[in-house]
Amino acid sequence: MASPSGTPTKITQGSPTKGVIGESTLRPDGTLKVTGEFAYSSDMWHEDMLWGQILRSTVAHAEIVSIDTSQALAMPGVYAVLTYDDLPTDVKNYGLEIQDTPVLAHGKVRHHGEPVALVAADHPETARRAAAKINVDYRELPVITDEASATAPDALLVHENRDDHHAGHVPHPNIVHRQPIVRGDVAAARERADVIVEGEYTFGMQDQAFLGPESGLAVPEEDGGVHLYIATQWLHSDLRQIAPVLGLPEDKVRMTLSGVGGAFGGREDLSMQIHACLLALRTGKPVKIVYNRFESFFGHVHRHPAKLHYEHGATKDGKLTHMKCRIVLDGGAYASASPAVVGNASSLSVGPYVVEDVDIEAIALYTNNPPCGAMRGFGAVQACFAYEAQMDKLAAKLGMDPVEFRRLNAMEQGTLLPTGQPVDSPAPVAELLRRVKAMPMPPERQWESSEGADVRQLPGGLSNTTHGEGVVRGVGYAVGIKNVGFSEGFDDYSTAKVRVEVVAGEPVATVHTAMAEVGQGGVTVHAQIARTELGVTQVTIHPADTQVGSAGSTSASRQTYVTGGAVKNSCELVREKVLEIGRRKFGSYHPAWATAELLLEGGKVVTDGGEVLSDLADVLEGETVEVEAEWRHRPTEPFDLRTGQGNGHVQYSFAAHRAVVEVDTELGLVKVIELACAQDVGKALNPLSVLGQIQGGTTQGLGVAVMEEIVVDPKTAKVRNPSFTDYLIPTILDTPTIPVDVLELADEHAPYGLRGIGEAPTLSSTPAVLAAIRNATGLELNRTPVRPEHLTGTQLS
Template sequence: MGVVRTPTNLTQGSGTRGGVGESTLRPDGTLKVTGEFAYASDMWHDDMLWGFTLRSPHAHARILSIDTAQALRTPGVHAVMTHDDLRFETRYGLEYQDTPVLADAVVRHHGEPVALVAADHPETARRAAAKIKVDYEPLPLVIDEETATAPDAPLLHPHRDDHHKDHVPHPNIVHRQPIVRGDVEAAKARADVIVTGEYEVGMQDQAFLGPESGLAVPAEDGGVDLYIATQWLHADLRQIAPVLGLPEEKVRMTLSGVGGAFGGREDLSMQVHACLLALHTGKPVKIVYNRFESFFGHVHRHPAKLHYEHGATRDGRITHMKCRIVLDGGAYASSSPAVVGNASSLSVGPYVIDNVEIEALALYTNNPPCGAMRGFGAVQACFAYEAQMDRLAAELDMDPVGFRQINAMSQGAVMPTGQVVDSPAPVAELLRRVKAMPMPPERQWLCAGSGADVRALPGGLSNTTHGEGVVRGVGYAVGIKNVGFSEGFDDYSTARVRLEVINGEPVAVVHTAMAEVGQGGVTVHAQIARTELGVTQVTIHPADTQVGSAGSTSASRQTYVTGGAVKHTCEAVRERVLELGRAKFGSYHPAWATAELLLEGGKVVTDAGEVLTGLVDVLEGECVDVEREWRHRPTQAFDLVTGQGDGHVQYSFAAHRAVVEVDTELGLVKVVELACAQDVGKQLNPLSVVGQIQGATTQGLGLAVMEEIVVSEEAKVRNPSFTDYLIPTILDTPTIPVDVLELADEHAPYGLRGVGEAPTLSSTPAVVAAIRAATGLPLGRVPVRPEHLTGT
């Protein structure tokens, strides 16, 4: 009896150096492609029960009664739980506690958890949940800004008690961030052209391929062991323990295999539900969502409405910018306040504009909850400001790339928040590089002697055209994204590194709580350890809460912050090794002399053999085990009136050129190529860097032309499946050539820059710009649908 297929240590070595800067293969890669990798849904316990969540069919309703009698009488059912069964804390939340563990009196969105069932088979649990009788009284809906802020609007959180409540103009506004700099009206008077635009971004799903899942096992000490797919073990722990009425040390969490995340696993889903059922029944409980449940089980990207105004002089200099960004946060806060901060502070884009008036806010509504998703508020803003750049260039009869380069920021530029960009910001160079890339051939669907290859045409294998009515378009875009947690958040990470000799060879074990969600952090940590310690064999310990927090795998921060923690800890291990060497051998000894190379770090690759020999001699019979925290430089909260403040740690930049073919008769789009140029500071693993850029680019493509959660006027999700919610397949994914620029950031470990989000920003507006070029249509909304192109 016991848990099987739990996470295992990942060991890298086999005689290859695999240090920083090399394209080291991932230790989990072969396991994943051969189907041997244990994901969270593979967790098993011999006598486990299966949990199931009953969800609300209404978006806003009062719960009049819940009758669980029939469900409890179902053979095989061990427990049914509702809000009335909660004994301790009943709410949780990332930034503040406004989300019910189970609905209490009122449901605020379609799919909100109402009751839990534990049974000896998953289908038994589902059938029993269907027997729970819930009597609802529908309530008026809040679905947009108008209904949220009307004088008679229902207050979705009438008793809210959070640090934002006193500075918002209405209780249904989660957070509002203005930014004011310069004199917009005076600058407007100097403008030769002024363009305004209304833009809209639909609700995008993270669409990770491994649905939410986990296994909770009650322990003999009254605590619980949770094996879970998540992005942030310690944030989960902080929210779960009070609900269970347990001290944090009795809630032991271990990361299970994660099948993607993209922000959708930052909030709790089934974690606390599985733990509640396990402690209630005294048996292990496993919960695995199907795809339908997953659409209701996690937050999504905020849909947005954006109004922009820009002015410019005849010589192409932008005079001013005004914008208003309204994000729909849905029923609960999640990370909406931080998303507002990002959207506002990055709303200008990577351009020098001295005069700005910015307002960004997020609403409480009865729509699905929204929170973190790759790009985190900067995606929505980038779609709007890049459309504005094209419109300004057209008004001035200027090349759109040249116009952007005239106004591009560089190192030393000042953000609208007053923060000086103190690391390389090669925006103009990235645009030059991406424009200089070779163009794909015209009419590439033509095959010599065999007619048209329909796979290369709009409509693809549906064979809708052989080139008739197909028009090519080219579009450009560039974006700016912050790296790391911002606005004064204590952003740190912890690493534990053990160095010892096993079977005559020095071996390093790296232990962090970093969630490996597919980004390749386990590979990078091993590379850092090899580089800093001069060893070949590195083992990555499974992530859990038995080591200090590593923060979230989000905000492009893990290589920077947890990688920084691993580097910092390895440096402390080196110091300890040298102390041991002095104590063992004194000043003159071959082992001491070679071990001394370790302190210099940079020499260990070229002198690896000597270092390894020295390590064996020094460490024989010894074990060096060090745990350290590492923090980047501090940030500041933005002023709530002016928006001024050094709110971000680092900025990243990417530029795209999109080439599309559009069937103007049917409104079908084929993205032929999405070329990208990006500054990454330093490539710790070039292969992984390109993979991150190409993956992020594809996610931006999805938002441009296909991905949207459709919400009805009754605030109900209409397409919770991959049949109706479309994501790019291999047939939709274009060629993605990548030009990587490495301009080191002196403030970051190894000079690196966060990689994985910036391409998600600029790929979307580049694709839409290309479609505009092909069709001549204004296209102010994403995703672009066929009816937007044909007028039907």
């Protein structure tokens, strides 16, 4: 150590802080999660707590004639039964953007599984049985399930008397939002086209399928408030919606993040938050609500199913001339995030390509189908499925290689999007395609060995349906573009509080944000940022709660960008304060304190030349430095409601995939052998976490390609498969090899040059798999997911 009065020394090799930006630091919660010791929200317990249960509608669209709760109230162990009439204030609706979702149904129900009544009891089974004794008399109404039934002249209105800010610009009250984008002259460009291709595409409703169902614990407080321990994606958004319904100021609704078992957008909307708080305040006791898996399918929004019509033109030398498309998203019974999903789907509907002349329309419908909202990829996934199929059609019609056709039309930095916004950071679309195509191909006929066929490598897997007869290999490519962060003028910011102090003779940093850790690894990255900026080894991540400013939502690939930016900003301000203290304490000892740029590294204060001036602990002795600061990215603006022009997005991420599949063409079975990915991440703050995000997003895209779909009966609008028995998600046996080539081209506008990465691989993996199956079978396959009957022509019941 160099004492304040000693001679400065050079910092020794090996003393820089470990676990900083650019290193693969392990997750602090990783071991607990894989061993089953991690405490999730469903594990919470309070000594005298009650259990809450929600009664949900058994029909999709009906008038509520009456509700009789007398039998439920008479049951021993029941403490409360609440209906709409028991809500404490005039605020009875909530919503992310449009407050159209009732806390409990009133007058009528609009979708299968809508909450109608609440029960609190001393045992979960008692609460369940009491809910079953509530008698609701319904008068069923016709269901609205598609665009034709939603916009017919005599269509029933899902929401009567709409007065939200989108109502004035939509052509029908059953349309939530409409966003056109018009640029150039499509009619003239169409005349220049040598080839034109069209396609009608159908994208199925996907569930987030997170492993931890919705759950939380509401504890009444002595001051009349309530403390909610909850698994969510955005504490402050929940708070904004909860407090008015309870009739409480926000400072009396305290919220702490509990263990989150995955999210993927499904926890952006409220589920049981208000219900648990209402029951806790009514009974004066803590109330815990835990959904079972069946209820979870009704308790959160899903990915919008979509119908997409596309037309593309190209010259004979392969240059795109124009694009027309119409995207119809089914938003279900309530708005949720549908307006923003429409904005994403329309603005990203061209994909990562240069097209000067476009005519685009995207709408979201109100129907009596399950509500749909945020899910990983957020509108860009549906569009990517369609435009990538179009690229393959054009390449085939022109006799061109599908990858080279894409590279010929690939956007780059400086390209204008259809909205007129220039892409002002690296856009290595052509390079990603080149890289993914150059990756080694997996061996042929991997199932063959000297000891016989390994059925795990065959279509059908362990079902042992084929030993290689009729199995054909296919290869397909796709690339996608996804925006990062909230868009269209949203004030997207985050807050971080950072404190540095000496504990047991060692400098320790504490990082406190409201960021929801849902599995993305933010708790790891925040510690890496603090070590990088403050030069300390010991970093504590404070539990996320509403006692610090908002961190925004853990969605839109924004948390590392925005909350990471806030942590970096606060650390920089803390560092300046620490150095001010050092200058005040020790400036008279060495001129370097006053004249040189000072850094914190390895627990020491050093000059930019590497000379050690003091231990950080000596500087901080008797002092605590704390800063709470916000960080915002560059402003955006809404898209024009007539032309769609505007600088609506702040950053873009790009990923390309090559899928290799093997298809049993007789049985209609598909085995995805490999999903190779190349992605630009700007800067890999934690390379191991980057790899996990890319592989995870890729697998989610695989699921919607070949197995995942919530099936809704078109006659009744009821969900037919609300369980993991009937709603299939990829297991480890379905997950292929996923080699990843990571490109790091820094975005100068972002902290450390990073680029949000979590969503882009979900876009391109789905169309790559479909392209590979088309390549193997020669079939058009214009819907997701692909089922065996689509490959064999045999319709299954």
